[in-house]
Amino acid sequence: MKEKSGAWSFYSQRVKIRIEGFRLDWLLNQANEAGIIIRELRIISDTEASGWIAAADLALLRRLAKSRYRITVTEGRGPEYRARTLLKRPVTMAGCLLMASIVAVQSMFIADVRIDGYKAIPEDSLRLCLEEAGICEGVFRPAIDWEGAREMLRETFPQLTWIQLVYDGRTVILNVNETEKEILYAADEEEAGCISIVADRSGYIESVSALRGAAQVEPGDFVNEGDVLISGVVPMEPTTFQEDWPTEYYVRAKGEITALVPYRLTFNQERYTEDVAEEGQTTVTDRREQTREEAEAVLNQQIRLWKKENLPENAEIVNESLNFCYKNNIIEIGMTLEVRQQIGIEKEILVGQENSDN
C-alpha cells in the first residue's frame, strides 16, 4: 500500500513549534528516524530552536521528546487553522460570506451576450430577437427558456441552418450559420418570387410591422401612392471575408402597414324640402329649407354608402370635419375624413442582371 506523503501532510496543516532543551541534535535525529519532517529549523541558541512541522506529527514529536524537551506551538498554518481563526472573528466571517454570496448571486446573471457567425442578418436583429426571448444583459440565467429562444430564432430567421445558443459563465454565446442560397419565401412553391409591398394610397404611416423583407418607412412618414413600404430586396452585410458573397437577397415581403389616409369628399343635397299636409280634401305643400340636423342625417347615410363602396372593412374613421356651403338650390357639403386603414399591396419585382445579354 502506498504510504501517505509526508510533504502533503505538511502543507495541509502545519504548526510552528519552539523546542527548548539540551542536546537538540538527539531530538532531531529521533524525529528524522521517525519520519517527521521539520522545516525552517532556526537555531536560536544552544538550547532553543524553532521550526515548522505537520500538525499531525506534533503528537509523535511530543512523545519522542518526553519530558526532556519543552515543545510549544507558536503559530499555525493551513485551511483548518485558517477556518478556526476565522470562526473566532465573526465580523470577518460575515464579510467573507457576504462577498461569497454576492459573487455567487452575480454569477447567476447574464453579463454579456456574444453573437457570431451571422452574414446577412444584422446583429441588431439577432440581439433584438434574443431580447424578445428573454435573453439580454442582466437577466437571471436559470429563468431563461433556452429551447424557447432557439425556437423563436428559428421562426424569426428561417434562413438560419444551425443555431448554437449556450452560456459560458456569465456570457451567453450565440453562434449561427445562414444558408448561402437565395431565400425566396412563398406560400406554396408556385408562388416563389421577389415581391415588395407598395402603398396603394397616400397617407401618414402609423405603424409598420415587417414580417419579411426590409421596412423602408417609419411611423410618421408621409408616403405617396406607389412608394415601396417593405422591400423584397434585402441588403446583406457579410461578416466573413468571402469575396463572391452577394450584396443582397430576395424575399417575398410580408407585413402590415397601418396609415392615416386623408379623404376629401363633396356631397350635394337638396337645399329645400317639401312638407305635404292634407287638410280635408286639399293637399297643402309647404316648401322650406332643410335644417342642419336633417342635412347631417342625410349626410350620414351618404357617408355610410361611400364607406361601404370605397373603404376596406377594417378601416376606421378617426377624424372628420364638415363644411356646409349653401348655393342656390343645393347644399354643398365639403368633408375631410381621416381614416386609419391598412395600406400596401404586393408588387412583383423582376430580379435579373443589369446589362445582361440574356
Next chain:
Amino acid sequence: MKLMDEAIYDFDFTMPRVIATGRLVILENITAIVMISENALTVSSCGPGKGRKQRFTTVTGGNFIIKEIGEGRLVIEGKIRGVEFLQPEGEDTD
C-alpha cells in the same frame, strides 16, 4: 578528473559530500546530527570499508536555519564561516 573517477565519486554514498555557496551548505550522505550549537553544526557519516568508521563534518558560522532534514541530506542556510572534516585519531586522512 577522469570520467571513471567522476562516476565513482558521484555514486559513493559513504563519504560526506558538501555543496557550499555563500549562504547555503548542502550536506549529503549524513547519518546523524552529532551536535548543534549557536555557532556550529556537526554531522556524522559512515566511512568506507568493512569497519564503516564514522566521519564528521562541521559547519561553522551563525544564524543557522536548517531548511531540510531527511534522506541523508541536510540543507543549512545562514552565515557560513567554514566547513571542517574530522575523523577519529589513528585513521588515514582522505
